[in-house]
Amino acid sequence: xxxQAAAKMQDMSAQVHTARxxxxxxxIRNVTKIYDPEGVNILAVDSCSMEVxxxxxxxxxxxSGCGKTTLLNAIAGFHSITSGEIFLDRKLLCxxxxxxxxxxxxxxxxxxxGALFPWKTxxxxxxxxxxxxxxxxxxxxxxxxxxxxxxxxxxxxxxxYPGEVSSGMARRAEIVRALINNPKVLLxxxxxxxxxxxxxxxxxxxxxxxxxxxKVTIFFITHDLEEAIFLGDRVYVLTxxxxxxxxxxxxxIPRPRNYEVLSSEQFRLLVEETNDAVHEEAIKxxxxxxxxxx
Amino acid sequence: MNNHAIATTAGADxxxxxxxxxxxxxxxxxxxxxxxxxxxxxxxxxxxxVTWWLFSEVWKLPRFEKMPGPVVLLKxxxxxxxxxxxxxxxxxxxxxxxxxxxxxxxxxxxATGLGVPLGLFMGWSKKFKDYAFPILETLxxxxxxxxxxxxxxxxxxxxxxxxxxxxxxxxYVTTLNTLLGVESIDESYFRAAGxxxxxxxxxFFHIVVPGALPFIFTGLQIxxxxxWFSLVAAEMVSGDYGLGYLIMQSYVNSVTVPLVIGMVTxxxxxxxxxxxxxxxxxxxxxxxxxxxxxxxx
Amino acid sequence: xxxxxxxxxxxxxxxxxxxxxxRVLGRQEFWRGLLAIIVFLVLWEIGSRSKEWFGYTLPYVGxxxxxxxxxxxxxxxxxxxGYWESWYQSFRRVLTGFIAAQIIGIPFGLMLAxxxxxxxxxxxxFEVLRPIPPLAWVPASLIFWPTNEMSIAFVxxxxxxxxxxxxxLGGARTIDVRYLRAAQSMGASQWDxxxxxxxxxxxxxxxxxxxxxxxxxxxVVVAAEMISGGGTQxxxxxxxxxxxxYIGGSLPQIVVGMISIGIAGYLSSTVIRMIGHxxxxxxxxx
Numbered sequence: 001x002x003x004q005a006a007a008k009m010q011d012m013s014a015q016v017h018t019a020r021x022x023x024x025x026x027x028i029r030n031v032t033k034i035y036d037p038e039g040v041n042i043l044a045v046d047s048c049s050m051e052v053x054x055x056x057x058x059x060x061x062x063x064s065g066c067g068k069t070t071l072l073n074a075i076a077g078f079h080s081i082t083s084g085e086i087f088l089d090r091k092l093l094c095x096x097x098x099x100x101x102x103x104x105x106x107x108x109x110x111x112x113x114g115a116l117f118p119w120k121t122x123x124x125x126x127x128x129x130x131x132x133x134x135x136x137x138x139x140x141x142x143x144x145x146x147x148x149x150x151x152x153x154x155x156x157x158x159x160x161y162p163g164e165v166s167s168g169m170a171r172r173a174e175i176v177r178a179l180i181n182n183p184k185v186l187l188x189x190x191x192x193x194x195x196x197x198x199x200x201x202x203x204x205x206x207x208x209x210x211x212x213x214x215k216v217t218i219f220f221i222t223h224d225l226e227e228a229i230f231l232g233d234r235v236y237v238l239t240x241x242x243x244x245x246x247x248x249x250x251x252x253i254p255r256p257r258n259y260e261v262l263s264s265e266q267f268r269l270l271v272e273e274t275n276d277a278v279h280e281e282a283i284k285x286x287x288x289x290x291x292x293x294x
Numbered sequence: 295m296n297n298h299a300i301a302t303t304a305g306a307d308x309x310x311x312x313x314x315x316x317x318x319x320x321x322x323x324x325x326x327x328x329x330x331x332x333x334x335x336x337x338x339x340x341x342x343x344v345t346w347w348l349f350s351e352v353w354k355l356p357r358f359e360k361m362p363g364p365v366v367l368l369k370x371x372x373x374x375x376x377x378x379x380x381x382x383x384x385x386x387x388x389x390x391x392x393x394x395x396x397x398x399x400x401x402x403x404x405a406t407g408l409g410v411p412l413g414l415f416m417g418w419s420k421k422f423k424d425y426a427f428p429i430l431e432t433l434x435x436x437x438x439x440x441x442x443x444x445x446x447x448x449x450x451x452x453x454x455x456x457x458x459x460x461x462x463x464x465x466y467v468t469t470l471n472t473l474l475g476v477e478s479i480d481e482s483y484f485r486a487a488g489x490x491x492x493x494x495x496x497x498f499f500h501i502v503v504p505g506a507l508p509f510i511f512t513g514l515q516i517x518x519x520x521x522w523f524s525l526v527a528a529e530m531v532s533g534d535y536g537l538g539y540l541i542m543q544s545y546v547n548s549v550t551v552p553l554v555i556g557m558v559t560x561x562x563x564x565x566x567x568x569x570x571x572x573x574x575x576x577x578x579x580x581x582x583x584x585x586x587x588x589x590x591x
Numbered sequence: 592x593x594x595x596x597x598x599x600x601x602x603x604x605x606x607x608x609x610x611x612x613x614r615v616l617g618r619q620e621f622w623r624g625l626l627a628i629i630v631f632l633v634l635w636e637i638g639s640r641s642k643e644w645f646g647y648t649l650p651y652v653g654x655x656x657x658x659x660x661x662x663x664x665x666x667x668x669x670x671x672x673g674y675w676e677s678w679y680q681s682f683r684r685v686l687t688g689f690i691a692a693q694i695i696g697i698p699f700g701l702m703l704a705x706x707x708x709x710x711x712x713x714x715x716x717f718e719v720l721r722p723i724p725p726l727a728w729v730p731a732s733l734i735f736w737p738t739n740e741m742s743i744a745f746v747x748x749x750x751x752x753x754x755x756x757x758x759x760l761g762g763a764r765t766i767d768v769r770y771l772r773a774a775q776s777m778g779a780s781q782w783d784x785x786x787x788x789x790x791x792x793x794x795x796x797x798x799x800x801x802x803x804x805x806x807x808x809x810x811v812v813v814a815a816e817m818i819s820g821g822g823t824q825x826x827x828x829x830x831x832x833x834x835x836x837y838i839g840g841s842l843p844q845i846v847v848g849m850i851s852i853g854i855a856g857y858l859s860s861t862v863i864r865m866i867g868h869x870x871x872x873x874x875x876x877x
Binding site: 425441 | 619620627631654655714715716721725728731733734735806810813817818833834836837842846850853856860
Binding site for chain 1: 480482483485486487488489490491492493496500501504505507579580581582584585586588
């Protein structure tokens with residue numbers, strides 16, 4: 001790697017540490033989203049508001065099909081919103097006159113079923129972002145990718161294709177792919193949904209380690225209440241479709257956290273508190289027999 | 295594949311080495327030989343050959359006696375001075391094969407060179423697809439051979455119309471499959487690329503093209519088959535050289551042995567070209583080959 | 592309190608009954624497609640009349656009959672009995688070969704899929720014969736079968752047969768083994784398994800194979816009609832119609848024939864798709 005490139009990378013890491021805590025504030029104000037497939041109006045999100053502080057690890061929970069993914073899609077710029085505004089660090093992402101946010105490397109999504117490009121190796125996937133943005137040359141991007149993959153414990157798998165590694169490893173690689181771009185917000189859409197309990201707990205620890213290191217704002221959607229309380233700073237409970245903010249639970253458990261937290265009294269109480277709120281909504285959703293909005 | 299998994303997870307103490315390519319092949323062969331499958335295969339083929347032989351040469355059944363049996367066929371095919379003029383030793387046999395194959399290569403090259411970009415572009419731009427697709431779909435139901443008279447009118451000589459027909463047939467298949475390939479790419483990949491700051495040209499080269507490759511290659515395999523189909527028909531209708539012509543001429547001259555040799559050769563060459571395309575596809579799509587291997591395929 | 596989400600349901604039902612025609616005409620794709628076809632026809636017209644209008648014959652296009660002539664020729668020919676008889680002849684051949692291929696091919700394919708020994712014995716000869724293009728069989732078929740009609744029927748049969756067997760085989764093998772296990776755990780016999788799981792599970796592939804086979808059948812019939820000179824019974828069919836028009840020098844009629852076959856082929860495939868739609872309601876109810 002050239003001197004310049006090494007210096008550039010040093011720069012970027014430094015930026016991470018200083019700028020981290022002042023960036024990534026999400027402000028969602030009275031957002032409403034109405035879908036109109038084939039002339040049928042579906043109200044997905046109904047005047048939902050929430051404020052996410054910079055560097056906050058925020059968890060979004062709610063019953064299936066309630067519209068949580070719609071919110072995430074709106075923030076990421078995949079869908080438009082019908083009314084309301086979303087701000088990122090006081091800059092308008094989308095709102096009146098600009099219904100769809102521009103997609104960008106400041107808000108990167110980690111997808112539910114994994115979206116590592118199957119035709120690129122893990123390292124090539126990770127290197128993709130800096131390379132297409134022109135931030136690093138191909139060579140340097142690949143070097144940095146290998147380095148970051150090694151940091152995440154995936155060093156020997158850099159040259160493998162996503163189809164050759166386990167889903168846990170693929171998901172971790174996807175998170176590395178996001179982080180190499182120093183995003184302001186990391187958007188996670190039920191990333192560990194399809195995993196068994198053991199793999200999940202490893203994923204949790206890995207994610208916590210990453211968060212402690214980078215303090216990036218995380219917007220994490222999940223069904224799993226224990227996951228929510230274990231990982232997050234604040235848990236936002238949403239109602240059934242159309243979703244509104246029902247309750248905010250503050251998780252005061254100190255960091256760094258480890259699996260011993262799971263058996264603590266405080267943890268149990270928090271889970272109960274959240275569960276009471278979610279359970280009602282879950283029953284409503286079950287009665288409506290909703291299919292999930294993708 | 296199990297051996298490989300054990301070898302990597304067993305750690306430093308493992309004395310199991312992952313089997314190398316030759317021993318792996320041998321292992322697979324031995325395993326296969328223990329199942330009844332290969333013996334049944336031989337049985338099936340032998341049964342077929344024997345029945346054919348009995349029907350046409352030994353018992354001389356009413357309709358079958360007109361067709362050459364396998365023995366007669368092989369005698370001529372392998373003879374250095376064949377009675378009917380076509381065998382592995384005659385030059386003209388290879389000329390026919392080469393001429394047909396060359397036409398296929400040209401048709402395939404043109405069809406792929408036009409069809410893949412066309413399909414990619416139709417998948418990429420909805421506007422373009424809205425204009426181009428209806429024209430394609432309106433022309434496609436017209437059978438290729440129905441174009442023969444028009445082809446003869448439009449193109450001078452003999453080679454051009456024949457190649458035109460084969461190209462047209464391939465073009466439909468290639469374009470459609472490429473289009474399908476692009477449309478089959480999961481939306482998430484496009485979204486991920488967008489999140490990561492890609493410009494449109496990045497998306498095209500890094501997502502669309504590789505993502506569509508599996509369908510493109512399936513299409514290419516089919517298009518080779520379709521090209522042969524059309525080529526043979528065209529050669530039969532109006533010909534001077536080539537396997538289709540050979541078959542037709544043998545028919546006209548009532549010599550059945552070269553006729554059947556022609557047919558069998560055609561089958562083989564068709565299969566071979568298809569297999570070549572499939573191989574090329576596997577080479578270009580290493581990621582798929584490796585992932586499928588892990589699934590035991 | 593009733594949420595807005597619940598109120599929107601009855602409205603939803605009423606609006607989705609907007610008429611089919613309005614939906615088609617309202618779409619951008621329809622108008623763009625129409626525009627494209629009109630432009631195509633106009634260019635064809637100009638190109639083919641290049642000799643008359645510009646005194647210079649454009650290559651390729653300039654030698655084609657113009658669409659306006661084709662339209663005129665078509666309206667002439669619609670009145671003639673021979674034209675409609677060609678339709679009948681071609682359809683007859685297509686249906687004979689096609690139905691024979693389905694009747695023999697579907698069970699054959701299912702047997703191959705279900706019984707491992709059957710497959711090991713009969714699949715190799717099948718695979719060896721499959722790459723030979725159906726049309727290459729025409730001369731052999733003409734020698735073997737007593738009449739022209741039977742030769743054509745045989746070749747038509749072959750084309751569709753190979754396709755349907757491959758599709759059935761592929762389809763049956765991709766049935767999720769869990770469906771079979773679920774049925775077995777509920778006490779299904781081999782018979783039940785076949786009729787209630789394997790057969791419905793293979794239906795989509797059967798219909799795909801049928802639709803593709805139909806396309807191939809038309810190709811083969813047209814080719815066979817052109818090559819064998821139309822058969823000994825009555826009119827020659829649409830392929831012969833085209834060839835005859837070519838020999839007779841009536842160029843616009845060639846195009847009439849081509850378009851007619853295109854329409855016939857499209858109709859046949861559509862019918863198959865519609866039957867498939869009916870037979871497999873689970874594929875489109877959501």
